[in-house]
Amino acid sequence: MTNYQIKQNFRSLAFGGGTPLKAFLTACVVGTILTIINHGDAIIHGDNPHPLKVVLTYTVPFCVTTWGAITGKLQKVIAHVQDFLDSDKILELSFFNFENAITAAYYADENLNLIKVNQNFTKFFPALPNLEQTNFIKVLQELGVASQQITAFKTQLNQQGKVFIPKIDILINGQKRVFSLLSTKTVNDSFGFLNGVQGQFVDITNR
Structure with a gap:
């Protein structure tokens, strides 16, 4: 983005949408009230305050109002940008390494409802039904994970924000296989839909 574009964008934020008029009216009202409060008695007795103090009394609320309008507009711009971006594409990029x-x-939302799993997830656990929006706790139950381990999963995730269960026995097509489960909460301040839980089962049967 060029300097000209940056200046134009700033001018639009600071001076667009009637911001100067709103700031001016606010400064007139607030500045007058503050002047009366701070210097009213002196003015009545003929002792006028220094002109610089009066100017500052009106300038400060003008600047504060203008800045508040700018930051408010920026928040709206950020919200519109998030809506514009394709959340599915961003999720795919964030999940690319897995x-x-x-x-x-797997990747789940903050309530542990599955959003995405990789191909190996369905290969490892072919008996599971359609996994989209299935709660991960229900998945663990359907895999036959011990209730104590499920409780440990929820406790560690809530208290520590991450989970490591070194050994989980799962029966698949009549054969016992052993997995480790690692999971962690994901936090993203810019894109709220990336806040959730990401994790993986590691097959350690032959180790």
């Missing part, structure tokens, strides 16, 4: 991993990886 897409072709040799582990069974």
Whole structure:
């Protein structure tokens, strides 16, 4: 972005949408009230305040109002940008490192409802039904994970924001396989839809 564009954008934020008029009216009202409060008695007795003090009394609310309008507009711009961006594409990019991993990886929302799993997840656990929007706790139950381990998963995730269960026995097609489960909460201040839980099952059967 060029300097000219930056200046134009700033001018639009500071002077667009009637901001100067609103700031001027606010300064007139607030400045007059503050002048009366701070210097009313002196003015009545003929002792006028220094002109610089009067100017500052009116300038400060003008600047504060203008800055508040700018930051308010910026927040709206950021919100519109988030709406404009394709959340599905961003999720795919954020999940890219796990897409072709040799582990069974998943991504869930803050309530542990599955949003995305990689191909190995369905290969490792073929008996699971359609996983979209299925709660991950229900997935653990359907895989036959012990209730104590499920409780440990929820406790560690809530208290520490991450989970490591070194050994989980799961029966798949009549054969016992052993997995480790690693999960962590994801936090993104810019895109709220990236806040959730990401994790993976690691097959350690032959180790």
